Amino acid sequence: MNIPALENGRPVRGDKLHCFRPFIGDEEIKEVSDSMRSDWITTGPKVKEFEKRFTDHIGCRYSTALNSCTSALHLSLAVNDIGKGDEVITTPFTFVSTVNVIEHRNAKHVLADIDGETFNLKPADIEEKINENTKAIIPVHYGGQPCEMDEIMKIADDNDLLVIEDAAHALGAEYDGAKIGTIGDLTCFSFYATKNLTTAEGGMITTDDPELAEKSKVMSLHGMNRDAWKRYSGTENWYYDVSLLGYKYNMTDLQASMGLHQLEKFEMMQEMRREIARTYDDSFKSVDEIKTPHVKGKVKHARHLYPIQIKEELLSIDRDKFIKALGAENIGTSVHFIPVHMHSYYKEKYGYKPEDYPIAKKVYEGEVSLPLYPKMTDEDVADVIEGVEKIVEYYRR
Numbered sequence: 097m098n099i100p101a102l103e104n105g106r107p108v109r110g111d112k113l114h115c116f117r118p119f120i121g122d123e124e125i126k127e128v129s130d131s132m133r134s135d136w137i138t139t140g141p142k143v144k145e146f147e148k149r150f151t152d153h154i155g156c157r158y159s160t161a162l163n164s165c166t167s168a169l170h171l172s173l174a175v176n177d178i179g180k181g182d183e184v185i186t187t188p189f190t191f192v193s194t195v196n197v198i199e200h201r202n203a204k205h206v207l208a209d210i211d212g213e214t215f216n217l218k219p220a221d222i223e224e225k226i227n228e229n230t231k232a233i234i235p236v237h238y239g240g241q242p243c244e245m246d247e248i249m250k251i252a253d254d255n256d257l258l259v260i261e262d263a264a265h266a267l268g269a270e271y272d273g274a275k276i277g278t279i280g281d282l283t284c285f286s287f288y289a290t291k292n293l294t295t296a297e298g299g300m301i302t303t304d305d306p307e308l309a310e311k312s313k314v315m316s317l318h319g320m321n322r323d324a325w326k327r328y329s330g331t332e333n334w335y336y337d338v339s340l341l342g343y344k345y346n347m348t349d350l351q352a353s354m355g356l357h358q359l360e361k362f363e364m365m366q367e368m369r370r371e372i373a374r375t376y377d378d379s380f381k382s383v384d385e386i387k388t389p390h391v392k393g394k395v396k397h398a399r400h401l402y403p404i405q406i407k408e409e410l411l412s413i414d415r416d417k418f419i420k421a422l423g424a425e426n427i428g429t430s431v432h433f434i435p436v437h438m439h440s441y442y443k444e445k446y447g448y449k450p451e452d453y454p455i456a457k458k459v460y461e462g463e464v465s466l467p468l469y470p471k472m473t474d475e476d477v478a479d480v481i482e483g484v485e486k487i488v489e490y491y492r493r
């Protein structure tokens with residue numbers, strides 16, 4: 097394969113532009129140091145404060161801070177006693193943990209194919225998969241674009257199902273004026289290093305249901321009725337009881353220290369993401385060989401990812417070669433996602449074929465996620481655009 101940057105010896109950039117970089121400032125560093133000097137480094141006052149501020153930010157009633165979104169999803173199923181004999185409908189076009197957690201509960205995952213424009217579940221396809229064993233729907237707001245939540249909530253209401261939103265990408269998103277985190281029965285956020293708000297690793301469940309909120313808190317720490325902060329921070333009452341079979345999913349004060357400051361600058365970081373996405377949208381309007389993300393309906397997009405689609409019919413290279421060529425220009429990219437049913441664990445256990453979910457397969461095969469994060473400079477953004485244009489020009493059919 098000839099690669100333009102190698103052929104003429106001059107890549108678009110001299111140094112590597114990473115696909116993601118976190119936006120951490122001195123405020124986060126100081127707050128983490130403060131926790132480390134305070135003698136209280138695990139779940140304590142900063143986690144409580146982060147939960148309180150997150151609740152205010154979202155406008156929900158309760159938030160439970162956890163060590164990941166995977167834990168949040170698993171716990172959401174557990175607090176609702178979803179397990180053996182139950183079915184949960186979700187998408188194949190997600191990070192594998194969305195489906196892994198259903199496996200871990202010994203419940204049955206039921207996949208519905210995605211919409212070819214938004215890459216989200218289609219409400220009508222969800223409806224078709226419902227039977228008497230169905231207990232929940234897990235819509236995934238792919239890339240930060242909310243699913244059609246009014247239709248999904250109506251389907252859930254009509255069929256007495258729970259809606260557990262996988263909002264790993266969707267902090268900052270809104271559907272019809274309602275913030276993601278205020279719509280489904282439980283919403284799960286991720287604060288992984290690449291996410292719109294990061295605590296290095298971390299997650300949150302939001303809900304308006306006091307019982308689910310309380311059960312999530314208790315089950316996030318072994319099922320203990322009093323956490324260490326409650327036991328040791330004031331009175332010397334060491335006693336606790338384990339009333340439920342829980343997990344070890346709690347967030348630490350070190351993580352919450354980061355979260356507090358990330359939340360403070362969240363709107364600014366979102367605006368930076370939106371500005372970059374707008375610049376890409378405008379620049380790629382005239383590039384027919386790639387398809388840019390389609391924002392559909394009454395949504396505010398959280399702009400977590402900028403997934404483009406390579407139109408193979410107009411280019412002489414496929415997605416993998418496109419990524420290689422961009423790499424030679426020193427531009428890092430990523431792919432979101434290898435559909436769950438195409439991973440060997442799922443193929444071997446369930447006999448899935450790639451074409452079982454043809455839209456997810458096709459979208460995957462053409463997808464490239466371009467760099468999109470607040471730390472990008474105008475020059476970085478211009479380099480990505482130049483790199484994409486250079487490759488398209490070179491390989492145009």
Ligand SMILES: Cc1ncc(COP(=O)(O)O)c(C=O)c1O
Pocket residue numbers: 163164165166167190191193194236262264265285286287288298299
């Ligand atoms: C759609 C989706 N769901 C869930 C997760 C899991 O998040 P975490 O890494 O916080 O467990 C991710 C992580 O990338 C994701 O992209």
